[in-house]
Amino acid sequence: xxxxxxxxxxxxxxxxxxxxxxxxxxxxxxxxxxxxxxxxxxxxxxxxxxxxxxxxxxxxxxxxxxxxxxxxxxxxxxxxxxxxxxxxxxxxxxxxxxxxxxxxxxxxxxxxxxxxxxxxxxxxxxxxxxxxxxxxxxxxxxxxxxxxxxxxxxxxxxxxxxxxxxxxxxxxxxxxxxxxxxxxxxxxxxxxxxxxxxxxxxxxxxxxxxxxxxxxxxxxxxxxxxxxxxxxxxxxxxxxxxxxxxxxxxxxxxxxxxxxxxxxxxxxxxxxxxxxxxxxxxxxxxxxxxxxxxxxxxxxxxxxxxxxxxxxxxxxxxxxxxxxxxxxxxxxxxxxxxxxxxxxxxxxxxxxxxxxxxxxxxxxxxxxxxxxxxxxx
Amino acid sequence: xxxxxxxxxxxxxxxxxxxxxxxxxxxxxxxxxxxxxxxxxxxxxxxxxxxxxxxxxxxxxxxxxxxxxxxxxxxxxxxxxxxxxxxxxxxxxxxxxxxxxxxxxxxxxxxxxxxxxxxxxxxxxxxxxxxxxxxxxxxxxxxxxxxxxxxxxxxxxxxxxxxxxxxxxxxxxxxxxxxxxxxxxxxxxxxxxxxxxxxxxxxxxxxxxxxxxxxxxxxxxxxxxxxxxxxxxxxxxxxxxxxxxxxxxxxxxxxxxxxxxxxxxxxxxxxxxxxxxxxxxxxxxxxxxxxxxxxxxxxxxxxxxxxxxxxxxxxxxxxxxxxxxxxxxxxxxxxxxxxxxxxxxxxxxxxxxxxxxxxxxxxxxxxxxxxxxxxxx
Numbered sequence: 001x002x003x004x005x006x007x008x009x010x011x012x013x014x015x016x017x018x019x020x021x022x023x024x025x026x027x028x029x030x031x032x033x034x035x036x037x038x039x040x041x042x043x044x045x046x047x048x049x050x051x052x053x054x055x056x057x058x059x060x061x062x063x064x065x066x067x068x069x070x071x072x073x074x075x076x077x078x079x080x081x082x083x084x085x086x087x088x089x090x091x092x093x094x095x096x097x098x099x100x101x102x103x104x105x106x107x108x109x110x111x112x113x114x115x116x117x118x119x120x121x122x123x124x125x126x127x128x129x130x131x132x133x134x135x136x137x138x139x140x141x142x143x144x145x146x147x148x149x150x151x152x153x154x155x156x157x158x159x160x161x162x163x164x165x166x167x168x169x170x171x172x173x174x175x176x177x178x179x180x181x182x183x184x185x186x187x188x189x190x191x192x193x194x195x196x197x198x199x200x201x202x203x204x205x206x207x208x209x210x211x212x213x214x215x216x217x218x219x220x221x222x223x224x225x226x227x228x229x230x231x232x233x234x235x236x237x238x239x240x241x242x243x244x245x246x247x248x249x250x251x252x253x254x255x256x257x258x259x260x261x262x263x264x265x266x267x268x269x270x271x272x273x274x275x276x277x278x279x280x281x282x283x284x285x286x287x288x289x290x291x292x293x294x295x296x297x298x299x300x301x302x303x304x305x306x307x308x309x310x311x312x313x314x315x316x317x318x319x320x321x322x323x324x325x326x327x328x329x330x331x332x333x334x335x336x337x338x339x340x341x342x343x344x345x346x347x348x349x350x351x352x353x354x355x356x357x358x359x360x361x362x363x364x365x366x367x368x369x370x371x372x373x374x375x376x377x
Numbered sequence: 378x379x380x381x382x383x384x385x386x387x388x389x390x391x392x393x394x395x396x397x398x399x400x401x402x403x404x405x406x407x408x409x410x411x412x413x414x415x416x417x418x419x420x421x422x423x424x425x426x427x428x429x430x431x432x433x434x435x436x437x438x439x440x441x442x443x444x445x446x447x448x449x450x451x452x453x454x455x456x457x458x459x460x461x462x463x464x465x466x467x468x469x470x471x472x473x474x475x476x477x478x479x480x481x482x483x484x485x486x487x488x489x490x491x492x493x494x495x496x497x498x499x500x501x502x503x504x505x506x507x508x509x510x511x512x513x514x515x516x517x518x519x520x521x522x523x524x525x526x527x528x529x530x531x532x533x534x535x536x537x538x539x540x541x542x543x544x545x546x547x548x549x550x551x552x553x554x555x556x557x558x559x560x561x562x563x564x565x566x567x568x569x570x571x572x573x574x575x576x577x578x579x580x581x582x583x584x585x586x587x588x589x590x591x592x593x594x595x596x597x598x599x600x601x602x603x604x605x606x607x608x609x610x611x612x613x614x615x616x617x618x619x620x621x622x623x624x625x626x627x628x629x630x631x632x633x634x635x636x637x638x639x640x641x642x643x644x645x646x647x648x649x650x651x652x653x654x655x656x657x658x659x660x661x662x663x664x665x666x667x668x669x670x671x672x673x674x675x676x677x678x679x680x681x682x683x684x685x686x687x688x689x690x691x692x693x694x695x696x697x698x699x700x701x702x703x704x705x706x707x708x709x710x711x712x713x714x715x716x717x718x719x720x721x722x723x724x725x726x727x728x729x730x731x732x733x734x735x736x737x738x739x740x741x742x743x744x745x746x747x748x749x750x751x752x753x754x
Binding site: 044045046048049050051052053054073074078081082083088089090299300312316317318320321323324325327328330331332334335336 | 426450458459460465677679689693694698700705707711712713
């Protein structure tokens with residue numbers, strides 16, 4: 001690349017490797033994403049309890065929004081009229097929207113699924129709606145995220161017959177999504193499914209990889225299977241994906257899972273966990289695990305949540321204060337804990353990037369695990 | 378004052394006058410307050426839905442916290458152990474605590490009042506507690522605000538006999554509060570009461586003014602009386618108060634009331650209104666009045682709440698987005714509306730200070746009222 005020139009959108013440059021892990025730069029119309037990256041979730045076009053300014057300050061670079069929710073409310077057409085999601089939610093950095101598939105299967109009343117699409121009942125008002133691969137693309141083009149997803153089917157991970165049938169549909173829908181997609185300023189990612197079945201995962205990885213997507217997601221993990229199964233599926237899928245495209249592990253979220261996935265070559269993550277835990281009064285710890293900040297033992301604890309943490313919350317507030325806010329049912333508790341929890345994962349991927357750049361990832365992981373054991377011991 | 382020297386704490390310098398209105402500088406251990414000043418209310422040691430960083434950014438300089446609430450939870454002793462209120466809530470600027478009197482009469486279950494103090498039932502758990510003037514001072518010394526209040530009795534404004542009896546107690550309690558107060562780094566303010574009765578207000582103003590408090594509050598207004606009655610009481614009281622001490626109109630709050638009080642010589646205000654309205658989905662307007670942001674007419678309105686406003690919310694978000702957050706029950710709505718509403722009053726007192734400095738307050742008020750009439754017309 002010439003000095004001063006801009007690489008084309010959705011170029012993925014690998015800046016460093018360490019084993020299977022990599023540090024990359026993914027170029028989007030709203031800026032370059034350094035990977036591995038963690039995206040907090042802004043389901044309804046807001047990362048709950050946080051302003052965009054707070055997200056920027058804590059170092060978030062990518063935010064996920066949910067197509068299913070925004071389609072139902074306020075409507076993708078309205079978001080388009082308001083200038084698209086970036087402007088609507090005042091997030092001028094990269095945004096990713098999911099396809100809506102996962103929510104249709106987990107949240108909405110599923111009514112019917114056929115090869116053409118899926119009919120469902122809104123969880124808001126019971127009204128009937130239908131998503132097809134083409135419709136999911138059209139909605140996401142209206143929303144206008146930088147990274148969008150092909151509609152997929154998310155079956156329960158252990159049902160073999162269902163996974164076979166769903167995979168056939170997911171693959172056909174991936175091809176239809178590619179055909180339907182028109183916006184050049186959006187990267188459409190395909191999704192690998194296959195439950196906990198290595199042969200289905202292999203088949204799916206090969207097929208999705210063959211379609212030429214600028215990035216590939218791995219779906220249907222962290223949905224009830226064991227850690228060993230998740231790792232086994234990653235070990236099957238990741239070597240089959242193109243090296244020069246980002247790999248996105250959907251819905252993952254704990255420090256432990258992120259570390260294990262980065263080590264295997266995953267580049268992108270999203271999860272509701274940090275903000276959801278925050279609203280329930282739990283603080284995530286950098287080395288894994290969490291503190292229930294409501295506990296009486298914190299009532300007079302002048303220490304920050306985590307003495308090694310440099311987030312706004314830990315720089316200013318004691319455990320005693322956060323517990324007081326929780327006991328007093330003050331909204332600020334959710335904000336301060338969300339800042340800490342999202343920062344914790346942003347900090348984790350930042351430190352992982354640095355360890356990869358320095359070629360000392362395995363050593364870094366060993367020491368990171370020792371920290372946790374020390375904290376527990 | 379010598380160049381480079383620091384005036385003693387609680388000096389009140391009048392920097393400019395215009396009619397009865399003044400611009401002042403009140404020196405506190407946590408910084409100089411420019412008056413007229415508006416203080417948002419942080420009842421439970423948090424201005425609801427806002428971080429201290431957001432309060433700083435919008436220009437708040439003084440925050441009020443409630444003695445009654447903090448005494449009950451988490452306890453003033455705990456706050457003292459955690460380093461006092463400034464450190465506990467991470468607000469390094471001036472703080473004011475009320476005496477708890479108003480909440481005992483309005484929120485708690487009042488059990489008994491006698492010349493020595495008041496017994497009440499906690500609104501949290503029904504437990505029985507007692508405040509005396511000495512106890513209210515002790516609690517406020519534990520909390521450690523810069524400005525604290527003498528315990529007063531807040532009777533209904535139209536009950537003459539009750540107001541006479543309450544005034545006698547309030548005056549005796551003011552003297553006892555002065556005797557009980559020991560911290561040199563806190564300014565204890567006395568409170569003028571007297572309901573809607575000019576002679577009682579005059580008597581109270583003369584008595585409280587005679588005791589030498591470094592500042593004087595006017596209580597028992599904005600509690601159900603008419604605007605005319607409020608203005609009449611201010612017209613009786615303000616000329617009797619020492620020129621060289623700040624005057625604080627407690628619990629006031631709307632742009633109209635602030636303007637009328639500043640014009641008469643009031644220097645300090647606090648009110649829950651901006652944050653409470655925010656939590657109910659209402660945006661305050663600079664010239665008075667409010668917008669119910671839930672209204673369907675805002676669903677596709679790309680404008681900010683107020684096109685003349687430069688707050689974070691108005692610089693970044695449309696009415697359509699704020700309405701979406703409210704309809705979707707997202708916490709961010711309360712945060713964004715609180716930022717706008719508190720900013721609106723902070724901006725109002727800032728503009729009033731400037732108009733006073735320039736000696737054109739009456740002209741400024743006339744034009745400000747015309748803005749409102751134009752907006753309504």
